[in-house]
Amino acid sequence: MSSVFNVQFWAYVGVIAGIYGILAYSLQLQHGFCGLLNFGQVAFMALSGYTMAILVVKAGLGLWAASAAGLAVAGVFGVLMGIPTLRLRADYFAIVTIAVGEIVEYLASNMTSLTGGAAGSINLLGPQNAASYDGAWQDAVSRVQSWLGHAIGSAATATVATMAVVWVLLVLVALAVWFLVRSPWGRVLQAIRDDEDAAAATGKNVFRFKLQVLAVGGVIAGLAGLLFAFESATISPTDYDPTITFYAWTILVLAGTTSIAGVPLASVVFGILFAGVLFFTFPPFSYLGSADRSYLQLMIVGAALILLMRLRPQGLLGNRQEMLLG
């Protein structure tokens, strides 16, 4: 069992929280600023992760080129998903996106010759030949690690370096979202969010803007998917479980749906919440068996979510007055 004061453990929590935070930004752009309810965002993560892994292992592409291709596929998929579904009303669209998330996971585990099937990317070259794709990533991380080593000494482990990279990317994504929503383009998105008909009546092609925001959000989610794949060294369909999307939604709602600064804060709170309960090993928790204790820990996570929503329905940094405007 890890200790509360174990830097390695918390750095790992930081990596995961950062990746979820990036995913939450993709939802923020789509929902907070354009009103789209997308519950299948994990599909974009899976697509870019798998595209990257397959291109590196099977096509021999370099990791960075393959990663760029993964992001592009995620963006294009946003457009492809949007064309038939965006004409649906918001709540119908939401449920269909859940379906998309499920189907992508399903295809990943069944198209064995392409994806390695249920065993995941390690099976990409067949059962006798373990495949890996993350060599270039490991090199990059160790370079960052050595830079960090100059600054913080032995605390700069590989995990800490990974965390630094993830959070730098998170900040870049935040800045990109910030720039986009303050630009005239982002203004149109917000108009669509507030009143689609009125936006159409002022000559805005609502459909096109929504396709664009699905593509851009898809790319951001794709980035989260890549980091997820890098961090875990091998991916399988269950890694891109649909519940990941709900975790990202939880972070977004915790943050306040239009609060860009709220997302990192909410990611940290979320990470501490999920990881923190692992340290509930003192009495009365210590009297329980490990299975029972893990049930209870997740119950506490659920209860904490309920409590947070009860105390701040507008999110940690959300604007209450804005939330109430029709």
Place this chain on the structure above:
Amino acid sequence: MADAGTSGEARAEGGDVGGPLLDVRAVGVTVGGVRAVEHATLSLREGAFASLIGPNGAGKTSLLHAISGFYRPSAGEIHFGGRRIDGWPPHRVAASGLVRTFQRGRVFARLSCLDNMRLGARDHPGEQFVANLARPRARRRREAEVTSEARELLAAVGLGPKADDLAGTLSGGQRKLLEFARALMCRPKLVLLDEPMAGVNPTTGRQVMERIAQLHAAHSLTVFFVEHQLDVVMAMSDHVVVMAEGRVIKSGPPEEVRSDQAVHDAYLGSRRRREAVGRRGDEALAARAPGRDEAGLR
């Protein structure tokens, strides 16, 4: 901006100059399985200042939705500026210079009034995803233009001090003003106004109508508005279209419409009928008066 005098002259001529700008031919509209508009035909000349009147449920708003692309007509054709526009999506209709407002005054509630106005502007490179990133200078230049134009128009409708407030904090009437001003930001050729004065106090309503009249004169703007305030309709419009039960029953200059018996019966209602209704109401209420004590205070 032209003063009121020239606007009056331009309006007098408005009905006579130019070819048909809007041509609605035998249009039918079905809403939720109900036939709301049936075989409606009308045409507006460029520069016209026309109004659409008719009893409630006559299909006026449905026709407006059809012209602006929000409803797809089940029959007929709509031509605007020589092009057939029925079946076009609303944004394409709007971009072609035919801009409408809504009965309820629909604004972007979580954006500032100024941003609402800026959204009305056309040809903004910043609204194109690629140009927004690739041509920052063009974006900034257009943004500055749009902003000053927006402030001017906001001031003109009396919302200048509200520029930085969220539109969702405006009252119902103020929202309609903002919406109208936003429509003008598009520099439209034709504006369709759905009851511009309903929910706006008469003083402001008159100012709005005067403002519309001025712009009408100054920019060869064609105006087509649904309105119930007959004194305004008759005084201001050079052409009146009357609908009843989904059909256009009369179309012509105000004085001609005013004297038409069919219009009178369908719309204005004869005084005798009203009195009959009133009396029936009195009797109905008098009959049930004894039962009223049941809702007593406890």
Place this chain on the structure above:
Amino acid sequence: MTGLLQLVFDGVVVGAVLALAAAGVSLVYGGLRIINFAQGDYMTLGAYVALGVSSGLRLGMVAGVAAATLCTSAFAVVLEPVLWRPLRRARAGVLSLFVTAVGLSLVLRQGILFAAGGGFQQYRVDAYSAWQVSGLRFPTEEVVAGAAALAAILTLATLLSRTQLGKALRGLADSPELTAISGIDPDRLAVVVWALAGALAGLSGVLLALVETSFDTNLGWDQLLTVFCAVVLGGIGSTYGALIGGIVLGLVMELATWSGFAGGVPASYQLVVAFVALVAVLLVRPTGILGRSRIL
């Protein structure tokens, strides 16, 4: 041909059971704007209550079904003033309510695991008793579950269309404020909504467990997406639609496995089939089977 008829029967039974849970989701979303992510776990709760009463207390399956319905309903009702009412007062948005439901779902599922443990469970019923009619096999518990579900569907439909309370519930879906102006206590209606939704979930859960013969704590959670699909298929906000959507979905999922249909889809594909059916319907009718089209 008998194979097809057998699938139709199975489909109607499963569909009717899912329809109950879907109607609960629809009532809660329509009236309270809560996407009840915990509906699946309410179903599981019902199945385990029935297990406790019928097997644990040895009171028999009928008592088990009744207890499942009542206890789940009571649980849902208790949460209304404790959990949902304060959020309503704070005018929490759809998403805050949704995240709360996600939290509740986590608490419930883990709570049931904590109390009942992992592992598969079975009711004390004869799993092999069945009626045989000209080559078709009607297992007793499926017949009973199907009949109970259909009876509940008819009762609910009558309640909604014929009674003043039912009209008030539909009115609540249209405008809560206007319901209050009309003199109806919205808090009391919310209690009714939860009582109905809980009862429907509990009943649906125990019947589903009967049909599936063995179950664990993921019983309802695994069906949640299917239930949501049924709601959307029928038309969001229309409880009648949810009832129809559930049955249609049950039929589609069973019939897809028919060998006469391109060799039949493997049973593990059923969820994908459900989604494909949903998307196909939405492309033709963007608001589901009974959903209202938008009027400006």
Place this chain on the structure above:
Amino acid sequence: MTAPSPFLVAEDLVAGYGEADVISGVSLSVARASLVAIVGPNGAGKSTLLRALFGLLPPRGGRVLLLEEGGSALDVTRVAVHRRAALGMALVPQLDNIFPNLSVRENLELGLGLRRPSGEQLAEVLELFPMLAARAGTRCGTLSGGQRQMVALARAMVRRPRLLLLDEPSAGLAPSAVEELFDQLAAIKVNGTTMLLVEQNARRALSEADWAYVLDMGRNRFEGPGPSLLADERIAELYLGGLAGAPAG
């Protein structure tokens, strides 16, 4: 007319959304069986006042009283919205005033809350609104604006309220429908129902009102008998588009 005894009294009402007060210290008194109008420019706080009076927007200050003929006063400031129907209060909001997915008949039936409607009560109201009788089975969402307004008024009348609050009932109505509406209001008044009316159609409202209040910037500006306010040049200049004395309608 006997000396008017007040039925509804509001004292120093303060209400608003967010941080700002929309109305700040409005007082008014509505005489029994009279029609009182509230007029004023956009953003004056008219609708907010009505919502505060009915409890939809809980007032931040002041109080609302119902005075009984015996002289007893009931403070209704904090009474929950749904309890007001039982006290004889009814409200017709300006927007969202019908249940769009219910039929006309079901809309009227819900006017009675959870009480089972008697056919007689509905028949009475339908007689008052013959147009609705023909459309009893129609889903309200498909009705036009004017027809919806009629359903809303009818729904409020099913309970036989003693006090009727109306938020811009004539907005969006054709002239003949406006005439019908005011005829109906007159008929309702004859029966002893007290009415408080917020109107943009100020000239029409003032010409009918026994008493009227002019609201501006969330405060009382003028009050007096409707027709005399209509004739007042200051008010005409400020709020009526400078048409003092012009014939109404």
